[in-house]
Amino acid sequence: MNSTVKAKVDEITQAFELDKTRLQDLVELFNESADYGLAHTSAGREAMPMIPTFVTSIPTGKEKGVLLAADLGGTNFRVCSVTLNGDHTFDLVQSKSHIPTDLMTSSSEELFSYLASKIGAFVRQHHNEKFDAEASGDAAAAEAGKLKLGFTFSFPVEQTSLDSGTLIRWTKGFDIPDTIGQDVVKLLQSHIDKQKIPVHVAALANDTVGTLLARSYTGENKEGLTSLGCIFGTGTNGAYNEKIDNIVKLPKDVVADLKAKNITHMVINTEWGSFDNELKRLPVTKYDVEVDNISSNKGYHMFEKRVSGMFLGEILRNVLLDLHSQGVLFTQYARKEDLPHRLRTPWLLSSEGMSLFEIDDSTNLIATELELKNMLRLPTTVEERLAIQQITRAIAKRASHLAAVPITALVIKMDAFKGHNIEVDVGVDGSVVEFYPGFRTMMRDAIADTQVGAKGERRLHINISKDGSSVGAALCALSNDTI
Template identity: 70%
Template sequence: MVSPKLQKRVNQILKSFEVSQDLILRGVDHFIDMATKGLETKDDPEALLMIPTYVTSIPSGEEKGVLLAADLGGTNFRVVSVTLNGDHTFSLVQSKSPIPIDLMTGTSAELFHWLAEKVQKFVETHHGDSIETGGKFKLGFTFSFPVDQTSLDSGTLDRWTKGFDVRDAIGQDIVALFQQHLDALKVPVKVSALANDTVGTLLARSYTGANKEGETVIGCIFGTGTNGAYAEKLDNIKKIPESVRNELKANGVTEMVINTEWGSFDNQLQILPKTKWDEEVDKNSANPGFHMFEKRVSGMFLGEILRQVLLDLYREGLILKPYAKEDDLPHRLRTPWTLSSEAMSLFEIDDSTGLKASELKLQQMLRLPTNSDERLVIQQLTRAIAHRSAYLAAIPISAILIKVGAFDGHHVEVDVGADGSVVEFYPGYRTMMRDAIALTQLGPKGERRLHINISKDGSSVGAALCALSEQDEE
């Protein structure tokens, strides 16, 4: 049992992380409103970005070919060779390299030269024969940051997120930057498509899922960051000039995949909950005032929220009492972003005696000795922060399904492809999301007809599918 004084304070904190049904319902309505505005204009601060991707066809699962994909999405850079077998299956070979911290805040030349070198090494290792015969590869580039995309293979960087801050890349065409450094190294690769990881997840799940559990309506990410993509009717995307829309329609195009950039849902905090710890996390982030939804939902921020709460409980004299002053606390506990959502996964389900597994993890990760009371408190806080994340995650999914009329018709089943460490590995996360979806306007009936499936390797396979679409056009 935790001491009554400590538990009373913890209960107050737990209450501040609760998400009511009323908040979820208002959130869904607000999301639909922000999305509708975002399809009509580029400049409304109260609108979602709703970026047109110029991806205008969803895979059938019968596509064939060998393609490359590169994925810059968070802390790692992946290069992948994808073989599409034409029967809803694929195989892939990949390499993964952690991005050096200094490149995340350096110059665009340093970052993109490093990326090009990784592609060069991969191609030489896995496709040396094709190079000798003069083969040139098409590559789909998954670039998971806000981009103003102007065609399938061009787009200018709007701003960085997830700890990146390469200032001189903002406003530049990301594909041209990448291609320039590939060409300089004489790598036989053409960057044929720019894909967001959520767009890739949507396409990859459509390729492998092939309507087994209904049409795939949304591709979404709940990992380091969070975002979603879906196919919107071309006529509704008013921000695309009418002449361009007419030209697309003349070619038989009726819809286009939209990258919602829902990490920035409700930056004005009209609906989203706000605690003093959320404010601290936002203040310490690389982009204060932006991505307020992401900062309550995604894996990059959950551990930091928990760390901020623990520091406050210490300052109130309720935990970690052997430390006389804050400067005496272990350095890692005083350092932002050191407490991971991966560790929270362990705290969430720890049922060992005295939470011994959590004790070891805290020692190993933060060099932090704890007593059993403190570990029980950490588990309670972990569960509240993760529960809030999963309940908020239900808002954009439900809103998009309502907006596109996904359940119109008789006995319709709907599929959502999801990728990312939080949705895949955090214990009970998808179950909590579903509980919250049942509380939305979709109700329990809609929740029962909805299937949320993990779209493994979605971002890379989907990027390859974007490149294949460009290949077909030629």
């Protein structure tokens, strides 16, 4: 790179750097925000929601039985059968159905009847014997023979118990007004019962909680107890096991009931994408401001907008536009309007493309050249590709270092290292943490720079939790129960 380009690129990459002091300040602020969220029913924009999930037991890996999971995550509906083998292993059978477009804007009756019919078809195919008890006329036998189902409903809900939650609003293209304010578990169960399907919806599940439970089941505790589950993918979130006494906002009668059952902990869905929405400690570049301005939830999920796969490519795209406006890159284009349309269009530069830029060691970065032409119709020089690679690495490094903050904070909050030579296991899922080159390694480097230090980092094991949304949802149905 010539001196002018190098100076500009160095200036930008330095703006994305996080020092040790900033990391440790963020860890402290995270736990302050977590405590506030645990104490306030409505945390507002200022703190994380810290949602009680009413999941009160963590799997040991010895559980046995057959459970179902259903996942309405968007335009597809998945139904799974999970056979727990009692030895930290499971067998999984699943089917996937596309939600017809007209049902996304129809009525509760039509949508939930459709979902129930897909569950019924799955049970007939894989567990047809369960229908025999249903048809026997013996009500007690029919009830005892029902399959338990964990329902992952990936839309904003206010959860009031393990098996109930009211819809706050629809997202992802759904718009069915008569569902808002209704208990989605009751809606699904009513249509399952109408169709005489031998299934009991036992839990309303969250994908982050599912990641925690799935890793707890499969982890074999060789690397310590799993008390934390995280997702770093299109979005980011985490769940952990909290003491009942610390969840101040739980109603007193609920706490009394839990303690009467000798229940001491409950899993909390942190919704940490909203950490530091007020930007007290999070780093802010002008590119972060631009990305926030064009997002659908301006001023919210400020942590997520610096960490998750949905936003990393958009940050890079804004950097490239800025460098063009300064006459540093793509100088063959006189005006912004002359740039390739795809480079001027938000959200078309993907984190998948960045993962290729990150590790490209081909001659003259030819692989990067081809990807930029394919993705953005953008021709580049070798110098421009070197600049793009350096900026990509800076953005990804900042994301991975920020990802270390909530993990470290919650490990400290749970006092997870208390005891002699304790090891701690963290279950993670999501495309960024699983597939972005070096993300976990960079995250671990940052953890070593936090309050837990290098010694704590070595005792922390970060492992991919496969099939968390399905296996974890099924395991939710076992909370405070046995098969």
